[in-house]
Amino acid sequence: MDRNWENFLLPYKQTVDELKVKLRGLRSMYHLRKEHGPIEFVTGRVKPVNSILVKSQTRKIPLNKLETDMEDLAGIRIMCPFVEDILEVVEILKNRKDLKVVFEKDYISNEKESGYRSYHLICEYPVQLIDEEKVVLVEIQIRTLAMNFWASIEHSLNYKYQGEFPSHIKTRLQKAAESAFQLDEEMSTIRDEIKEVRKNYRYYKEDYGNR
Numbered sequence: 001m002d003r004n005w006e007n008f009l010l011p012y013k014q015t016v017d018e019l020k021v022k023l024r025g026l027r028s029m030y031h032l033r034k035e036h037g038p039i040e041f042v043t044g045r046v047k048p049v050n051s052i053l054v055k056s057q058t059r060k061i062p063l064n065k066l067e068t069d070m071e072d073l074a075g076i077r078i079m080c081p082f083v084e085d086i087l088e089v090v091e092i093l094k095n096r097k098d099l100k101v102v103f104e105k106d107y108i109s110n111e112k113e114s115g116y117r118s119y120h121l122i123c124e125y126p127v128q129l130i131d132e133e134k135v136v137l138v139e140i141q142i143r144t145l146a147m148n149f150w151a152s153i154e155h156s157l158n159y160k161y162q163g164e165f166p167s168h169i170k171t172r173l174q175k176a177a178e179s180a181f182q183l184d185e186e187m188s189t190i191r192d193e194i195k196e197v198r199k200n201y202r203y204y205k206e207d208y209g210n211r
């Protein structure tokens with residue numbers, strides 16, 4: 001099929017650009033309120049044409065079905081400080097009026113065999129073009145910084161091995177993913193303990209302040 005990729009991908013680029021601005025704005029709002037924000041940073045990309053072609057072959061997605069069957073032509077990634085923040089971000093996104101969650105994949109509770117962890121929301125997003133509105137699919141991946149660290153490195157190594165890691169490397173990557181998850185859990189525990197100490201200190205001050 002002779003496709004004008006620039007034209008085809010334009011609504012996806014617009015979607016990624018708009019969502020990056022909106023979600024980064026959300027981060028600033030928490031900052032202004034001086035509240036703990038569940039978003040550390042946001043990135044986004046339109047799937048490169050060569051990756052689209054490879055995925056359409058490996059997943060047997062015909063090129064005339066890309067719009068409906070390739071969910072991640074537009075991709076947004078939200079990185080959270082703590083594991084608990086992930087579900088908070090999921091709720092925030094589900095309550096938004098400018099997108100509709102149509103499908104979710106919880107690779108946090110059900111990590112992939114590779115060790116990959118992330119929460120994926122497949123959403124419909126209406127994008128305004130010159131003379132029409134087009135609803136496109138966008139995949140929003142939500143993960144912690146540690147999950148992102150693991151996934152980024154594993155992904156870049158994947159290119160080297162073209163998806164087929166030798167078994168000893170596969171095992172080490174699975175162990176590394178587990179260590180990353182333990183780190184996330186430890187950071188959450190530390191945070192809870194600090195919160196508790198601060199709460200007790202506040203009560204102590206209030207109590208003694210009244211005497």
Ligand code: 0O2
Pocket residue numbers: 047051055072075105112114115116120150151152154155
């Ligand atoms: P890229 O280069 O990130 O854009 P499915 O048919 O639903 O099983 P699908 O459509 O691949 O398969 O969906 P899935 O499994 O939810 O994965 C979509 C994306 O999640 C991938 O996009 C990756 O970004 C990420 N991902 C999934 N599994 C892994 C993994 O084991 N390691 C890493 N690093 N990332 C993963 P793409 O298409 O691979 O490409």
